[in-house]
Amino acid sequence: MSFVSVEQLQKTYSGTPVFSDINFTISKGEFVTLLGPSGCGKSTLLRCIAGLTPVDQGKILLDGQDIVPLNPQKRGIGMVFQSYALFPNMTVEQNVAFGLRMQKVKADDSHKRVAEVLQLVELNDFAKRYPHQLSGGQCQRVALARSLVTRPRLLLLDEPLSALDARIRKHLREQIRQIQRELGLTTIFVTHDQEEALTMSDRIFLMNKGRIVQSGNAENLYASPVDVFAAGFIGNYNLLDAETASRLLQRPVTSRIAIRPETLGLSLQGEPDTLIHNHSLLGNVIRYRVEVRGVELVVDVLNRSPADLYPDGQRVALSIDTSTLCEVA
Amino acid sequence: MSRAEAGTASVYHRSVVYLLFIILLLPLLGTFVYSIASSWSATVLPSGFTFKWYLQLWSDPRFLTAFGHSLLICVGALVLSVVLILPLLFVVHYHFPKLDALMNILILLPFAVPPVVSSVGLLQLYGSGPMAMVGTPWILIGCYFTVALPFMYRAITNNLQAINLHDLMDAAQLLGASTWQAAFLVVLPNLRKGLLVALLLSFSFLFGEFVFANILVGTRYETLQVFLNNMRNSSGHFTSALVISYFLFVLVLTWVATFLNKDKSQ
Numbered sequence: 236m237s238f239v240s241v242e243q244l245q246k247t248y249s250g251t252p253v254f255s256d257i258n259f260t261i262s263k264g265e266f267v268t269l270l271g272p273s274g275c276g277k278s279t280l281l282r283c284i285a286g287l288t289p290v291d292q293g294k295i296l297l298d299g300q301d302i303v304p305l306n307p308q309k310r311g312i313g314m315v316f317q318s319y320a321l322f323p324n325m326t327v328e329q330n331v332a333f334g335l336r337m338q339k340v341k342a343d344d345s346h347k348r349v350a351e352v353l354q355l356v357e358l359n360d361f362a363k364r365y366p367h368q369l370s371g372g373q374c375q376r377v378a379l380a381r382s383l384v385t386r387p388r389l390l391l392l393d394e395p396l397s398a399l400d401a402r403i404r405k406h407l408r409e410q411i412r413q414i415q416r417e418l419g420l421t422t423i424f425v426t427h428d429q430e431e432a433l434t435m436s437d438r439i440f441l442m443n444k445g446r447i448v449q450s451g452n453a454e455n456l457y458a459s460p461v462d463v464f465a466a467g468f469i470g471n472y473n474l475l476d477a478e479t480a481s482r483l484l485q486r487p488v489t490s491r492i493a494i495r496p497e498t499l500g501l502s503l504q505g506e507p508d509t510l511i512h513n514h515s516l517l518g519n520v521i522r523y524r525v526e527v528r529g530v531e532l533v534v535d536v537l538n539r540s541p542a543d544l545y546p547d548g549q550r551v552a553l554s555i556d557t558s559t560l561c562e563v564a
Numbered sequence: 565m566s567r568a569e570a571g572t573a574s575v576y577h578r579s580v581v582y583l584l585f586i587i588l589l590l591p592l593l594g595t596f597v598y599s600i601a602s603s604w605s606a607t608v609l610p611s612g613f614t615f616k617w618y619l620q621l622w623s624d625p626r627f628l629t630a631f632g633h634s635l636l637i638c639v640g641a642l643v644l645s646v647v648l649i650l651p652l653l654f655v656v657h658y659h660f661p662k663l664d665a666l667m668n669i670l671i672l673l674p675f676a677v678p679p680v681v682s683s684v685g686l687l688q689l690y691g692s693g694p695m696a697m698v699g700t701p702w703i704l705i706g707c708y709f710t711v712a713l714p715f716m717y718r719a720i721t722n723n724l725q726a727i728n729l730h731d732l733m734d735a736a737q738l739l740g741a742s743t744w745q746a747a748f749l750v751v752l753p754n755l756r757k758g759l760l761v762a763l764l765l766s767f768s769f770l771f772g773e774f775v776f777a778n779i780l781v782g783t784r785y786e787t788l789q790v791f792l793n794n795m796r797n798s799s800g801h802f803t804s805a806l807v808i809s810y811f812l813f814v815l816v817l818t819w820v821a822t823f824l825n826k827d828k829s830q
Contacts, residue, residue, distance in 0.1 A: 287734050307737045314738050320731035324753035333749075337740035378735075385739065 237296075238263040238421050239389060244293035246276075246283060253279045254445035257293070261438075264419040266412065270432040271442035272468065277425045280442075281391050284423065285314050297388060308337075313382030314391040317398055319374040321366040327353070327377050328362040334385035352380045355414060372403035379411065383418070390415070392424040396431060408435055429469050433457060441465055458495075462564045466493040471522075473499075473532050474563075483530045484555070490562045496522065496535040498559040501545060505552030513547050527553050592811065599804035617805040627806070630791035637701050637777075637787060638770045641708035642763055648709075649716045650755075654747060657724050658733065664721070671714040679775040683707075686780060699784040707776050712766035719765070723758025727751070760825050768814045 237260035244257040254276035261267050269277040282288040284295055286307035294301050302310050321330050328349055335345040353359045356376040366374055375395055382390060392411070396404045412435050415422050426432055432439050433453040441449045441456060449461045460466035466474055472493040475483060480492040501509065501523065509527040516522075521544065523534040534553070536543075545551055599617055601610030621627055656663045674682075686707060690697045697703040729751065736746035774789040782790060788810060795803050 282734075285734075285738060287737070307734075308740045308742065310738075312738065314735070316731050316735060318728050318731045320728060320735035322732065322736070322750050322754075323727060324750070324756075333736070333741075334739035337745065381735075381739070 237261060238265075238298060239423075240294075240296040241284070242294040242296070244280070244283065244295065245291050246279060246288070247291055248279075252445055254442075257447060259440060259447065259450065261421060261423070263421055266415055266422045266424065266435060266437045268424045268426060268432040268436040268439045269442055270426060270429065270439050270468075273427055275442045276445040277427075277442050278393055281314075281393050281423060281425050284389075285312050285391055286310050311385075311388045312391060313385060313387030313389070314393065315375070315378045315382050315395045317394040319366070319371075319378045319398075321374055321377055321381075323366055325365075326362065327358065327364050327366070327369070330366070330377055331381045331384050334381065338385065348384055352384045355383070355417075356380045356410070370403075371399050372407055375399065375407060376410075379414070383414070383420075388421070390420050390422045392422065394425055394427070396426070397428070404431075411435070433469075441468065443468075458559075459561055460493060460563055463491060463493075466561070466563050471496050471533060471535070472561075475530065479530050482528050483532075484557075484560075485528075491564070493561040493563045494532070494555070495559060495561075496533045498556045499532065499534040500554040500556075501525070501534055501536060501551045502554065503551060505554070507550035507552055509551050509553040511545050511547055511549050511551065514545070525551075525553065592808075595804045596808050599801055599808050601801060603801075617799070617801045618809070621802060621805045621809065626786070627791060630786045630788050633701065633785055634771055634788040637704045637708060638767055640701070640705040641712055641770060642766060644705060644709050645712045645716050645766070646759070646763075649713065649720070650752075650759075653717065653720050653724060654751065657721075657729055667717060671717045674710045674714055680779070683776055683779040686776075699781055701781065701785045703780050704777060704785070704787075707780065708770050708773065711773070711776075712762075712770060715766045715769070716759075716762040719762035720755055720758045723755050727754045756825065760821060764818055764821055767817070771810070771814060 239261040241257055241259050245255045246253045247255075257280060259267075269280060271277045279288060283290045286302070286305060290303060293303070295303050297310070297312075302312075322333065325333065331349045331352060332345050335348060340348070349362075350359060353362060356379055358373060358376055358380065361369065361373065361377075366377065369377065375398075378395070395411070396408055399407065408431060414420075424432075424435060433456070436453060438450060438452055439456050440447045443464045449456060449465050456465070457469055460469060460472065463474060466472040472495055475492045475494065477488050477490055477492075480488040484492075497520075501511075509525050512524040512526060512531075514521055514523045516538065517535075519538055520535045521538045523536065523545065525532050525534055532553075597610065598604060600613050600615060602612040602614040602616070604610035656667060686703065687698055689695070690703055697706070732750050732754075733743075733746050736750045737743070741749065772789060773787075774793065777787045777790050778793065781787070783794065786794070788806075792803060792806055792810075795806070
């Protein structure tokens, strides 16, 4: 039994469709990510679910109830924004308590719940501070606490990590996931960052031009992209058309092929038909740009020791693991 | 930068600031000294000091009435502008952001048309007919509203753009606040600073307004500046006392308002 179910959802904005024919279901406690490039409609879809943007057609069922006719106040949905959207005139405590104040929760009860949720995001020492006295990461944790305190049925996260620097982002992403698991909270997360999507989600909906292109868990999405867009958006696939692929594999190929750079191997044994153009060090991985039989490829090799590095201009042998080749539409 | 250089720079910076202060304060200081001088005509220094001009001024019923009139008209115009402009700004920025461009042109009009010109037009329009308001304080309140509009609109717009209006409204609504609650509890408190700046600026400007007051209403509802103008032939000491009183009033008002508005969080 699905907890959230979106059926035939459609939205046009002054004549141009933002998204159409959106269908998906989410089970209770699931962490789902809408992943896609900017302008693909993912944020609008999230705002439609929140009720901040009206939809043209379709149903959004939350716990069996169609919430499309309800205004955002009545939906029981919490949301965290990229810009934090904290109220600058209120302290952390007052910000978090705002939702309870609107629900007319009694003061001592509200006080207890605010303290609990601030504990959860590890900000109880900052209760009396104002938002402008906090760092970006702390602000976003306050925003998270504020949306959790009303015990929403569904939590929406609209690129909450995009405004933060890399270290904080990694830490906060683990913290969000941990809290979400602890509370068993059904969550929809929007991002354009494939790494965030792959590391955090139970399931990913990959969106492009207002459609869900592919859905599945991280492994599935990463290992078998359904089309050129999916292969181009996730990972660093080498995308080859049929003709180039035939030349590379030296056998007739009829469709486009996507090859993950880490499934290719370079070695000094075998026929040295591959020329190393250049390389870049990504840390744990060395990314080579090579050419073989007139085909340019990207090859990722684990960076074991500097001694194994192939200098630019060297000729080496390329091994292709044909079982990981992926035909894409 | 070495210490010596820092020293010279600091001397330079200081002297510029002090020079500016002197230029601004010297006329006021002169007026003040004149207002407490018993007589000061053929000598370098006043022949004696007295507060009699102030006593005379503050016991003059005509002055007190004019002061009250000015206060009433300014407050009236400002209340009108707050009541009208705040919702207007909110609607423009929340629902029709495109109208902002139009508003920016509209608010230039009070500056583009000189008061002498527009008051002639206003005299024609409101001198007779169904809306004969010339000579009553109402026309001044309405007229001052248009004068205050640019100050109010600009200051509050800057303030609105500094806060993320849409996200704040969205967040408040998702937390269960109605549009009204969100506007009053979340947006309005964050506009306090801009609003206060706008009010102070408009108030001190309107309190000293002369052209509209003199042409549209004149002595029929005498305001402070019109009174000052009518007193120009009386003792210079007396009018100096008036100017200083007027200046101190605006100063104290500004100071109190700034004090009350001091942010607890900073």
